[in-house]
Amino acid sequence: MACCCIAKVQTPISYFRAAAANSRHSFPNSSITAFPPLHSPFNHPMKSSNPRSLSVSTTVAAAPPTFSWDDVVRVSQPEFNPRDSSDLRGYFDKIKTCNRGAELQSEFLPFVIEDQIVGYIHKSFAENLKNFEDVFISSENDSVGGILTLHRSLKLADDRTRAVEEVIKCLAENGLIPGIRNELYPVTSSYGSPVFFSLERAAAPYFGIKAYGVHMNGYVEKDGQQFLWIGRRSLVKPTFPGMLDHLVAGGLPHGISCGENLIKECEEEAGIPRILSSRAIPVGAVSYSDIDGHRFKRDVLFTYDLKLPESFVPNNQDGEVESFKVIPVNEVANIIKRTHFFKSNCNIVIIDFLFRHGYITPECFGYLDLLQSLKSGDCS
Amino acid sequence: MACCCIAKVQTPISYFRAAAANSRHSFPNSSITAFPPLHSPFNHPMKSSNPRSLSVSTTVAAAPPTFSWDDVVRVSQPEFNPRDSSDLRGYFDKIKTCNRGAELQSEFLPFVIEDQIVGYIHKSFAENLKNFEDVFISSENDSVGGILTLHRSLKLADDRTRAVEEVIKCLAENGLIPGIRNELYPVTSSYGSPVFFSLERAAAPYFGIKAYGVHMNGYVEKDGQQFLWIGRRSLVKPTFPGMLDHLVAGGLPHGISCGENLIKECEEEAGIPRILSSRAIPVGAVSYSDIDGHRFKRDVLFTYDLKLPESFVPNNQDGEVESFKVIPVNEVANIIKRTHFFKSNCNIVIIDFLFRHGYITPECFGYLDLLQSLKSGDCS
Known part of the structure; x- marks a missing residue:
């Protein structure tokens, strides 16, 4: 998924754009400053960008993006853009970012x-x-x-x-x-x-082989409100340093089941003991198909939900996560809609969560198109 | 969906087969005794029928099927077929029943x-x-x-x-x-x-127009176990009399939103007051495409979950439901897998529920194929 978060800064709030001049690798059909050509498989392509959408440029081994948790919180607030509550265009944009070059x-x-x-x-x-x-x-x-x-x-x-x-x-x-x-x-x-x-x-x-992974949304319920635990990737991680991530995610290597792999990743990435992680619920899968120069990603991600106790605090064991933060789900939705802060494929998995938990409703224009787009790749 | 539950009785337990001789309507390409030709869009078509799968014949205006709630309970028990717990073939069979004649x-x-x-x-x-x-x-x-x-x-x-x-x-x-x-x-x-x-x-x-509907799974959680409220359609209903059904479902007429329609149907079909039904969560959609003689159904069902209080008991208002029963979800899964007791499109919506709530896991052979088959029709 290298380079799939490269995007032209679309707003005057350009301080969100990370310096990416020290990128070690460059690929055809992508650049630091130009939005990559996007496949548009949807019936309702965006005619214009969300005027308050924020972007962050990064790439494999790029300098980490310069946003802080304070920036994340600020942009997630309803008042940052009071008019985009039922506007799905910010979500469509993230799906497209994972499905380029058809x-x-x-x-x-x-x-x-x-x-x-x-x-x-x-x-x-x-x-x-x-x-x-x-x-x-x-x-x-x-x-x-x-x-x-x-x-x-x-x-x-x-x-x-x-x-x-x-x-x-x-x-x-x-x-x-x-x-x-x-x-x-x-x-x-x-x-x-x-x-x-x-x-x-x-x-x-x-x-261009099919690659499978497990992605888990770890959430907490408190006083009838749901919160998602969000990780921020280590600033020294070679891929997508400093970007927002799920609580737990990992590729599926040969010879291990999805369920066992998830339990292993829960321990390594968030210090979640087996007694908790074994309660994670498999809830489906998403897929995408992304061509970027010589690279053809055909990924299928098995998705899991884990409801965590209010008292649980994740604790990264493998040095791949810099910090965690628990954020109300409707504010996570705003971050996805308004920014490119999340590692790109995490957006799809969280949008799937938003569908299954009722944060996106059939009354929103484009509901069925967005729902289908969660499996834009060959999901087999 | 007329005739889509017509099926050859596949087991010696033939008393489950309802007399259907008084069917008022007959359509090309279907008959009372022969399983209709099925489209097989899946990668893993069933090589053989589940040896203990039960069928029930019915059709539009057919005599009601003769199974009782006692039969439903008996067939739902794990010991009825201890070996089919991770076998998805019974589910694939129900998806095919809704997607004939491609x-x-x-x-x-x-x-x-x-x-x-x-x-x-x-x-x-x-x-x-x-x-x-x-x-x-x-x-x-x-x-x-x-x-x-x-x-x-x-x-x-x-x-x-x-x-x-x-x-x-x-x-x-x-x-x-x-x-x-x-x-x-x-x-x-x-x-x-x-x-x-x-x-x-x-x-x-x-x-052959696109037709939309709202289908709701009403469930209860008790001591960590989930139960689904299941309705049995009135024996005098013109379509699918006496078959099992969701707690609430209805077509989406012109000029009403999904959410408002669901609240209306909740009141009429199960006596669920707005204060409860407004908590129903939209969780996605399923679709199917069924050709049956001159009829071409292209249906999209918006799916909802409603978690009900343990104390709630549904009460049909419009005479369309004969009775209700609350059944553990894993036993509902067995009914779907082993019988044709449910109105055919309800099977798809409940299989979707089983996916989202972790009753079907990636370790089951055919997981991704079954997941995709929930949107076999044009889901737009």
Whole structure:
């Protein structure tokens, strides 16, 4: 999701824009100052931006954004923009930010294993794979034309994993795949289908594989009002430093169930003990499809709600969260609507929460379109 | 949704099958004893039926099914089929029952007003409209071929409503549109778009217009366990007599908001006063697309949850509900999975409830497919 929060500052309140001049990586089709080209899958595209929408520029390894919790609180107040209470345009904007470049899909070749499309690889990026002809093979398929596949000698999942891993290492050493995580994602055509091999997480968008994650909204109820626990990502985190985040979220590595992964992430990210985290409720899934240069993200996030005791205070264990704050849900809604402070895919998961808990009503213009847009990607 | 619960009895427990010999209406492509041809939009079609799945045959104006509340309770118990707890096939089966005949769409002509497709009319049914050439016009459209539209003299919504109403009356007198309700539905291309005219509710599926409704799950929490209030439809109701139903549900007529309509239905169907019903939470929407002979249902149901006090007991005001019963949610899940006791579209709304409240988990095979299938129709 690198660069998907890059956005032109849309208001005079430009101090919210972080300096991003020290970005280590640059990708085609994005820039620091221009809003990236957006796919518009909705029936009611925004004709104009929300006049009081706030933006923050950041990118992979960018300097952290300069907003403070005080800024977050200020912009979240109803009086900051009293007229946008039933206006869904700020939400549509965030969905679009996660679903760019649909018109560029023809630049990608299907990545096919055992007659199943498991990913999409950019034609230019595929040029780099030609040097590894004992691993990657260009081929023609009757129905889809040019495809990439694995060498037919690689029949076993473990062999494929090892062979591709060597290629990834070479590409990483040449700066073509930044930010190696040493974490393996399963390569599959859809969730629950056979896993053909495992792939380094940082390489996932370059191979356009489906990637799955678990995202949890941790909330508190007090005197009939709901509050969400919001994290602020560590300022030294390589991706989206300093941006707002869920209480708990993580990618789904190979070989662990969603439920067990969530419990593990709850412990690491927020110090939530199993006795509490095991009460988290799976509530569905959201998806998005984002093309950004050579990267094609096809993510599905399993969503969870956890109602926490009023007395609970999260405590990050792994150094990835700088601080937490508990905020009334209607004020979180305003932050999403009015700013780009949240890591982009968190917006989708929180909008899903807003739907399920009645903060967005059928009387709002665009209700069904926004609801459908929560699964803009292939949600399988 | 006539006939969509017609199903071959699949088990030896045949006493659950109601006599349906006195069905007043018969439609092409369905019969009393054969399971209707089903569209299979899912990646994991059921290879075999659940061996202990129960069915009940009924149809519009059929004799009521013969099951009792005791039968409902018996089949809902875990021990009735201890092995189906994480098996989603019974749910997929109910989704399919609401989404038949996708392969028959070519038998329908688009119904176009002001360049917007507002419905679909079966080619054979359209023959009946040729007698009303001052109202309905056959025409050719460059992009979609043959279409039906309204006479160009009918420019105002009120004029269209009156002219079409006269046609519907004639067709009804000739038995071509049974069960006139004297209730008007808005004709529109999507929710929130301009309303071109209003159409008698009973005619909606013959013109294939989008139809909207509100469905509410009324539930109670007691000692950490959730219970759903379930209604049993009146035995003399013309549609789906004696079948299980939500606590509150209703079509969305022209000129009333979802929220206000729900409050009205709460009062009429379950005697829920506004002070309680105004706490109902809108939680999303489901949709289905069902072709049954000349009828094309394209329904979108706005879904609501209402948490009721333990002490509340529903009290039907309009004679449409025979009785109510409060049942643990996991037992309601078993009823849906194992029987066709519920009015078919209620199954979808309750499966949506089961997802949002964590009764169906990502560890169940087919989780994402089932989740997506809740919006099998055009949900706009």
